[in-house]
């Protein structure tokens with residue numbers, strides 16, 4: 001039986017008797033403990049602890065200037081120079097041919113007014129559950145709702161930007177560590193891509209939304225964990241499959257929903273690059289996982305991928321927005337519940353798994369041993385979808401509402 005279900009009402013009663021500030025402090029500590037406690041596999045939990053400590057307790061991601069991360073990964077210097085991965089070389093040629101310049105190819109003269117509801121930045125599916133907030137006694141005026149929606153858009157795009165900075169360093173590290181020279185050539189194009197993504201998101205936030213948020217603590221933990229893990233294939237798995245897979249789902253949802261033409265165009269360019277990045281990840285890892293790893297090493301990767309997928313599913317609650325808007329009038333625990341149940345968040349999660357699960361299957365991390373875990377988490381509904389090596393640009397750009405709806409239904413049935 002699930003003990004957390006018994007413990008929760010008692011905990012809620014206990015919390016309700018405290019002043020709001022103290023309630024929130026306790027909830028935050030419990031969240032942090034449960035992040036590590038939720039992890040089934042102690043090896044994965046232990047490997048993540050230093051990053052969790054830096055991100056959640058020391059709040060390094062909220063520092064003023066920057067954070068030093070020690071990576072310790074080996075650099076593979078190639079002396080062979082032969083053609084060692086033709087499919088990867090093709091990807092490299094495609095990447096070179098499709099380079100773009102955000103300065104000239106995006107129309108930065110576009111006027112953006114994030115307070116104009118006629119041109120929504122994030123689209124019409126609400127991320128903020130206004131009705132549920134009202135049921136909790138928080139009534140916002142039409143202007144406040146628009147302002148909150150604007151802030152949430154800036155929060156979301158800020159997280160994309162932080163993710164791009166992480167991807168820039170992870171791709172540089174992978175370029176050094178990977179052993180195929182064709183993959184190093186490809187990696188060099190990805191480093192350029194990620195630099196450009198960082199540039200365009202930063203410029204959009206600075207000059208169009210004129211608002212920026214610090215990195216979310218949980219996103220910081222994942223990025224810190226990847227950049228400080230010395231195993232190149234874990235970096236690859238984390239960044240190219242998990243984080244990029246998540247980003248690709250998020251970008252394509254936003255691309256289809258935004259009413260703002262400059263952002264739409266920016267996302268279209270970024271999606272084309274990201275699709276190549278995930279493609280690169282599945283090619284390299286399928287080769288490595290199916291040919292080079294022992295059974296124990298493979299099982300460790302299977303567990304790691306599942307745990308990170310669960311963390312990504314349960315852990316993006318926009319606490320920076322909560323702190324700014326509601327910390328004095330709504331409990332953090334209630335906010336977490338409202339956010340995780342909001343229609344747009346549910347849809348985001350669904351699209352993310354639609355992209356992620358087929359990739360995990362393709363690279364060999366969804367073995368029969370793991371199926372029952374994925375089944376329990378309601379994720380087997382996504383098995384059999386197209387993986388990154390099969391997806392076309394059109395697949396990624398087309399409106400995926402219907403797919404998302406079906407996948408959500410299947411996931412609910414399975415849960």
Ligand SMILES: [Fe+2]
Nearest residue numbers: 164167194197
């Ligand atoms: Fe990127």
Ligand SMILES: [Fe+2]
Nearest residue numbers: 167244274277
């Ligand atoms: Fe990327």
